[in-house]
Amino acid sequence: MREEKTPNRNVVGEYLAYIRVEKGLAENSLKSYRRDLARLEEWASKAGKNVTELAREDLRLWIASLSREGLAPSSVSRVVSAARGLFRFLMLDGHIKHDPSNDLSTPQRTAYLPKFLNEDEINRLIEAPDTSTFAGLRDRALLELMYATGLRVSEAISLKTNDVDLDAGLVSCHGKGSKERRVPVGKSAVRWLQFYLTERARQQGENKVAAHLFVNNHNRALTRQAAWALLKAYAVLINRSDASPHTLRHSFATHLLQRGADSRSVQALLGHSDIGTTQIYTHITGEHMRHTYDAHHPRALDAEENTG
Numbered sequence: 001m002r003e004e005k006t007p008n009r010n011v012v013g014e015y016l017a018y019i020r021v022e023k024g025l026a027e028n029s030l031k032s033y034r035r036d037l038a039r040l041e042e043w044a045s046k047a048g049k050n051v052t053e054l055a056r057e058d059l060r061l062w063i064a065s066l067s068r069e070g071l072a073p074s075s076v077s078r079v080v081s082a083a084r085g086l087f088r089f090l091m092l093d094g095h096i097k098h099d100p101s102n103d104l105s106t107p108q109r110t111a112y113l114p115k116f117l118n119e120d121e122i123n124r125l126i127e128a129p130d131t132s133t134f135a136g137l138r139d140r141a142l143l144e145l146m147y148a149t150g151l152r153v154s155e156a157i158s159l160k161t162n163d164v165d166l167d168a169g170l171v172s173c174h175g176k177g178s179k180e181r182r183v184p185v186g187k188s189a190v191r192w193l194q195f196y197l198t199e200r201a202r203q204q205g206e207n208k209v210a211a212h213l214f215v216n217n218h219n220r221a222l223t224r225q226a227a228w229a230l231l232k233a234y235a236v237l238i239n240r241s242d243a244s245p246h247t248l249r250h251s252f253a254t255h256l257l258q259r260g261a262d263s264r265s266v267q268a269l270l271g272h273s274d275i276g277t278t279q280i281y282t283h284i285t286g287e288h289m290r291h292t293y294d295a296h297h298p299r300a301l302d303a304e305e306n307t308g
Contacts, residue, residue, distance in 0.1 A: 011051060012037045015089045026154065036082040039066070052090060056100040059083070063104070080104065116250040121240055122147060128234040131195075134203055135217065139230050141189070141196035142214055142222075145171070146245065148189035150252035150270050153231075153245035157222050159213040161197070166190050173271075181271050 015037070020030055043062045044051050054062075059080075066076045084101045091099050117125065126143045130136035146156050155173040163172045169185045185193075204219050212221035228245055235243035249270070256266050 009095075011090060011095055012041060012086065014093070015086050018089060019085070028154065032078075033082050033085075036079040037086060039079055040083050040086070051086070052095050054100055056102075056104065059100050059104055115242060115247050116254045117240060117243060117247060119255060121238060122248075122251055122255075124238045125234055125240070125243070128237050134199060137192075137196050137199055138214060138222075139234070141192045142227065143231070143234070143248070144189035144192045145185065146248045147252055148186040149173075149183040150249050151183070152249060153227050154224055156245075157212070157214055157224055157227050160211050161213050164193065164213060166194060179271060181268070183269055 012034075016030060016034055019025055019033065025033075040054075040062065041051060043065060044054055044058075047058065049058070063076060063080060066079060067073075071079070080101070084104070087096070087099045087101045090096045126140065126147060129139040129143070131140050142156060145151065146153070149171055151171075151173055159171065159173060164185070165171070166185075169187070169190055170182050171185050172180060172182050174180050200215070214222040214227075216222055216226065231243070231245050231248075232241070235241055235247075240247075253266050253270060256269070257263070
């Protein structure tokens with residue numbers, strides 16, 4: 001039996017307002033939810049239905065249409081996850097009596113192993129900026145900090161100057177859901193941050209220091225797009241054009257685990273709410289250990305290979 005239509009109610013808009021308040025999502029996350037749920041609204045409209053009328057079979061057809069559009073399984077899963085959240089909200093708010101998304105299957109996600117740089121590549125990337133210029137000095141400090149802490153690029157550019165305690169070697173940042181965490185900063189990053197802040201004060205004057213830690217030549221906060229662009233430019237210089245700001249975060253986690261850090265500590269440093277998100281890196285370190293074992297253990301290869 002179909003649920004009655006809910007006329008003139010923007011249920012998607014109500015849901016987005018709800019999660020903005022309840023989850024404290026950043027604007028980029030809200031845009032992602034809005035974009036994903038727009039797919040559902042568009043499909044429902046073409047089918048001549050209100051979102052609140054959709055049944056389980058309708059959602060199966062919708063998921064099939066997403067796959068036919070060429071969306072990767074991971075993208076389909078993300079969109080369906082957004083829809084599940086919407087329908088749970090509609091249930092709680094009394095718009096519908098049954099959740100059509102309950103136990104709904106999605107295409108099998110392929111294993112995803114995040115890209116990371118090895119330690120030599122990290123060193124070359126961090127040393128790429130020309131530190132004789134203000135911009136180069138800022139970029140060196142930014143790259144040092146991102147690799148030292150595993151911050152997301154949005155977290156790094158949002159830092160205020162007083163979020164960093166150089167004496168204690170700690171940085172306070174706000175991650176997803178506005179959750180605050182404190183992360184240690186290594187001595188190399190502390191040193192370059194000191195160089196950068198000293199030069200920033202000299203060039204711009206103590207009375208004109210911006211609230212944000214990383215600024216452009218006009219003393220305005222560095223944007224996310226600018227941070228992406230500068231890192232991509234340095235990545236090209238070391239022949240790793242596939243690297244992005246998130247690659248630094250992946251490298252941070254991978255190198256910690258390769259050197260013996262435990263998953264729970266890395267989870268806390270990254271600000272992951274779910275240990276499962278962190279454990280993806282254990283697959284990478286497992287491959288690293290396998291390679292190391294095969295390369296160095298005298299009996300790792302078959303006897304014929306050893307003598308051949």
